[in-house]
Amino acid sequence: MSFFDMSSLDELSDGLANLSMFPYFEIAHYIVSVMALREQPGALVLSRISPLACWFSSMLHCFGGAVLxxxxxxxxxxxPLSNSDNILLASIIWYLIFYCPMDWVYSFTTLTPIRVVLSAMKEVTRTWKILGGIAQAQDKYEDNLLIMIAIGWAKGAGGGLISNFEQLVRGIWRPETNELIRMSYPTKITLIGAVLFALEETQYLPVEKHHLMLFYTVFTVVNKSYMMLTGSSSFPFAPIEWLLFEVLFTGRFSYGALTLRRICGTIIMDNGTSNRGRITTRGSTKECRHNCPSPVRGDRGTRRAKDESDAKDSKKYK
Amino acid sequence: MSFFDMSSLDELSDGLANLSMFPYFEIAHYIVSVMALREQPGALVLSRISPLACWFSSMLHCFGGAVLxxxxxxxxxxxPLSNSDNILLASIIWYLIFYCPMDWVYSFTTLTPIRVVLSAMKEVTRTWKILGGIAQAQDKYEDNLLIMIAIGWAKGAGGGLISNFEQLVRGIWRPETNELIRMSYPTKITLIGAVLFALEETQYLPVEKHHLMLFYTVFTVVNKSYMMLTGSSSFPFAPIEWLLFEVLFTGRFSYGALTLRRICGTIIMDNGTSNRGRITTRGSTKECRHNCPSPVRGDRGTRRAKDESDAKDSKKYK
Amino acid sequence: MSFFDMSSLDELSDGLANLSMFPYFEIAHYIVSVMALREQPGALVLSRISPLACWFSSMLHCFGGAVLxxxxxxxxxxxPLSNSDNILLASIIWYLIFYCPMDWVYSFTTLTPIRVVLSAMKEVTRTWKILGGIAQAQDKYEDNLLIMIAIGWAKGAGGGLISNFEQLVRGIWRPETNELIRMSYPTKITLIGAVLFALEETQYLPVEKHHLMLFYTVFTVVNKSYMMLTGSSSFPFAPIEWLLFEVLFTGRFSYGALTLRRICGTIIMDNGTSNRGRITTRGSTKECRHNCPSPVRGDRGTRRAKDESDAKDSKKYK
Incomplete structure (x- = not known):
């Protein structure tokens, strides 16, 4: 770390660790969450039919992690209802985003620079939420790694994880997908954060907490801003994800066949092109394409192509 | 209040406040709740297929508020299962309503006078349940207004609020509607009660608790009896609801345009006719009718008629 | 009990009562549970798409009772996540059953003798789980019979009772049926066990606990093994179930008509043939067959055949 002045890094990370989320970052989080709801199909109609259902749904978007x-x-x-300041703030934002005369507030927040800044600020709250979840888990279960990861993840990505039930409040039911079957970017990045912070708490990861906070926060903010500005939706760790998936879950991994050269080739190709994993899939793309919603695609399943019952089931995940 | 003898009012309200719900009013509540279940489509068939699912569903009707x-x-x-007397009573009533030989019990309870009396008695229990919920909320969260309202409402109207999951027990799933999207009369009146009693508890409403109990109870009993006898299903506060909705949630409210004269005109028309809010809707009734399930209808949404995606979504709420 | 040497029975039941479930019986339980998941339609495809959803679903199969x-x-x-040893064991088994190269583990466990032994061992854990649930209920509610039964049942048959939500994790939603409407064999046998053990705990059933454990365990193990070896799926208490159902829930039971001779005749026929309850159904089989999913069939409902709305509803339960 020769290019970092260590003392200024310490100061920066200490400063970040002592940053207060309330009110500015919380406000950004509420605005981005309520905007995400408003952009869901059907949400605007619902807001004209039942403001109460719309408000409840907004609160689940804003406080889903705490509820879960x-x-x-x-x-x-x-x-979360007992925290009057936050509820009041979130309710005012909900009202302004959905019902402001002439739609000024929503029109303003959809301007690209405003939106990027708000989204970046929301990403900052993610770090704090994951740490809050891990602290809550430690209160009840001490240093149990799995529970720390689960609660940190739930707290940071709760709105997504309960999306099936949040949709139900709005009269929408989409059982065929959920955040476990088809993880979205925020859910994945929160899971990674929860794993890192839980490992740090249990001393498996030998870094300072405030350094990790700085690195994770900077990474999420930069990555989110980059994604918004370029319109990209690719997951930065997709090659690693693909490799892990191929090694662990395809059941056909042969250590001899997968030479280091081939792994590297795949990763480089994955970074350079958008058709991840294609190099190994030529033969089986047709029958497999529709049941592989994750970016990680491959010819897994050929060994079991004989399972006819499953061939039918796969249509469900189209 | 010249026409009330204040001391006799005090006596009356004290007497009401000390009234015991167990067993007579509770019995009425169980009978009306189980009858409501029996009159749901499919419930009778279910009772012949799976008495256990039918019993569980009945208990959710009777004790839904406590469960929620x-x-x-x-x-x-x-x-609620730990309260053996109440469970036994509710189970006996469930058995008699569904399985009594010759259906004597159900036939008897459906006689109009009996039914009106039972429903009136059930309305009395609502007051007690709301107050029970508020007391429970105070135990945990002291004088937090929002939580008092939420718990009071949940306790008083729980059976309705969890209806999606109660139906699931019976193998029925109707995600497209719920009590938040389309509030029924009991849910609305319970919400009003929860707000009033919570305001009274936090001293925002300067009335005596037993007076409020008397007025609220008399109001719900009289209104329910009136609705049953006339077959009306109109909500007594619909004009106020309409006004609040128009002012707060249409996003097109102009203070100049809505003169006092117009408000009064609307309210008078609303009370006299059944087509509420029509005076302002002539032009937009056709496209809006199907997505306005609440009694509060209007040409809200014209400002956003351009949202094509929503135009499609609105079909969901037909 | 002349054919039992009482002292050796005592020794045997004591030995059983002191048997440790961890690790061998727990392992058998996890293997059988994960195999049951793998044999669900769609599970194998899901395991190739989202290992995380598959793992979560497996854990719900293994620890559903504890969660519920x-x-x-x-x-x-x-x-349950806090019990690291059990989670690790269950996760290893999940991995081996779903992703083992060449599918060796699953192929091995599907061999009939292996499967029968594993299933028998899993049945043994049922007794312990029911007792664990009852003890948990006693901690909170002392000797409340209903709660002891409910918690014992939930702990022993949790995986089945929450199956709707376990399926939702896998993107499948089948609201039209659940374990309350159409009880499976394990759910029924667990309910019987929970009732017996709860009665024993509250001293209504004058037997020794370790004797009851021995008898119940032997019964479930023998019955399960018999069912697997003969391919039968009949419930051993179906005649009693039928009789109870006819007496309590058809609403047309006349004490005169149902002579002892007829009861016995029915029971004997029920045991000897597979078409239970047919003797009384000749006339009404056609219209009733599709809405009677339980083995207990009969011409119940003729009294209410006039309920036209219900006639339509019954199609839901086809």
Whole structure:
């Protein structure tokens, strides 16, 4: 780390660690969350039919992590309602985004520079939420790694993980997909964060907490901003994800066949092109394409191509 | 209040406040709840296929408020089962309503006078349930207004609020609607009650608790009896609801345009006719009718008629 | 009990009562549970698309009882995750069953003798789980019979009772049926066990606990093995179930008509043939067959054949 002045890095990360989320970053989080709801199909019609359902849905978008964590730890899921300042703030933002005369507020927030800044600020809150979840888990279960990861993840990506039930509030039911089957970018990046911070807490990862906070936050902010500005939706760790998937879950991995050269070739190709994993899939793309919603595609399944019942089932995931 | 003898009013409200719900009013509540279940499409067939699912569904109708409150406050949702007397009573009533030889019990309870009396008695229990919920909320969260309203509402109208999941027990799934999107009369009146009692508890409403209990109870009983006898299903506060909705949630409210004269005109028309809000809707009734399930209809949405994606979504709420 | 040497029976039941479930019986339970998941339609495709959803679904199969009990008693449903040894074991088994190269593990466990032994061992864990649930219920609610039965049942048959939500994790939603409407064999046998053990705990059933454990365990093991070896799926108490159903829930039971001779005749026929209850159904089989999913069939419902709305509803349960 020769190009970093260590003391200024320490100062920066200390400063970040002491940053207060309330009110500015929280406001950004609420605005981005409510905008995400408003851009869901049907949400605007619902807001004209039932403001109450719309408000409840917005609160689930804003406080989904706290609600889910509450349920998982048997603490009152109604807890977030007791935090009057935050609820008031989120409700005002919900009102302005959905019902402001002439739609000024929403029109303003959709301007690209505003939106990028708000999204970047929301990413900052993610770090704090993951750490809050991990602290909550430690209160009840001490240094249990799995529970720390689960609660940190739930707290940071709760809105996504409960999306099936949030949609139900709005009268929409899409059982055929959920965040476990088809993880979105925020869910994935939160999971990675939860794993890193949990490893740090249990001393498996020998870094300072405030350094990790700085690196993770900078990474999420930069990556999110980059994605918004370029319109890209690729996951930065897709090659690693692909490799892990191929090695662990295809059941046909032969250590001899997968030479280091081939792995590197795949990763380089994956970074350079958008058709990940194609190099190994030529033969089986046709029958497999529709049941591989993750970016990680491959000819997994050929060994079991004989399972006819599954061939039919795969249509469900189209 | 010249026409009330204040001391006799006090006596009356004190007497009401000390009234015991168990067993007579509770019995009425169970009978009306189980009858409501029996009159749901499919319930009778289910009772012949799976008495256990039917019993469980009945218990959710009778104790839905306690179950929902339990979940919201992280107290055992199985709690109502521990109250053996009430469970036994509710189970006997469930049995008699569904399986009594010759259907005597159900035939008897469907006689109009009996039904009106039972429904009136059930309305009385609503007051007690709301107050019970508010007391439970105060135990955990002191004088937090929002939580008091939420728990009071959940306790008083729980059976309705969890209806999606109660139906699931019976093998029925109707995600396209729920009590938040399309509130029924009991849910609305319970919400009003929860707001009033929570305001009274937090001293924002300067009335005596037993007076408020008397007025609210008399109002719900009289209104329910009137609705049953006349077959009307109109909500008594619909004009106020319409006004609030127009002012707060249409996003096109201009203070100049809505003169006092026009408001009064609307309210008078609303009370006299059944086609509420029509005076402002002539032009846009056709495209809006199907996505306005609440009694509050209007030409809201014209400003956003350009949102084509929403035009399609609105079909969901038909 | 002349053919039992009482002292050796005592020794045997004591020995059984002190048997440790961990690790061998737990391993058998995990293997059988994960195999049951793998044999669900769609599960294999899902395991290739989203290992995480597949793992979560497997854990719900393995620890469903603990999760459901946690929710019912307002204890953290995430609790099972804190038991690292069990989670590690279950995860290894999940991995081997789904992703083992050449599918060796699954192929091996599907061999009939192996499968029968594993299933028998899994049945043994049922007794322990029911008792664990009852003990948990006693901790919170002392000797409340209903709650002991409910929690014992939930702990022993949790995986089945939450199957709707376990399927949702896999993107499948089948609201038209659930374990309450159409109970499976394990759910029924667990309910019987929960009732017996709860009665024993509350002293209504005058037997020794370790004797009851021995008898119940032997019964479930023998019956399960018999069912697997003969391919039968009949419930051993179907005649009693039928009789109870006819007496309690058809609403047309006349004590005169049902002579002892007829009951016995029915029971004997039921045991001897597979078309249970047919003797009374000749006339009404056509219209009733499709809405009677339980083995208990009959011409119940003729009294209410006039309910036209229900006639339509019944199609839902086809």
């Amino acid at each position: 964590t509450g349920i998982m730890l048997a603490e009152p899921p109604i807890g | 409150t339990g979940i919201m406050l992280a107290e055992p949702p199985i709690g | 009990t946690g929710i019912m008693l307002a204890e953290p449903p995430i609790g």
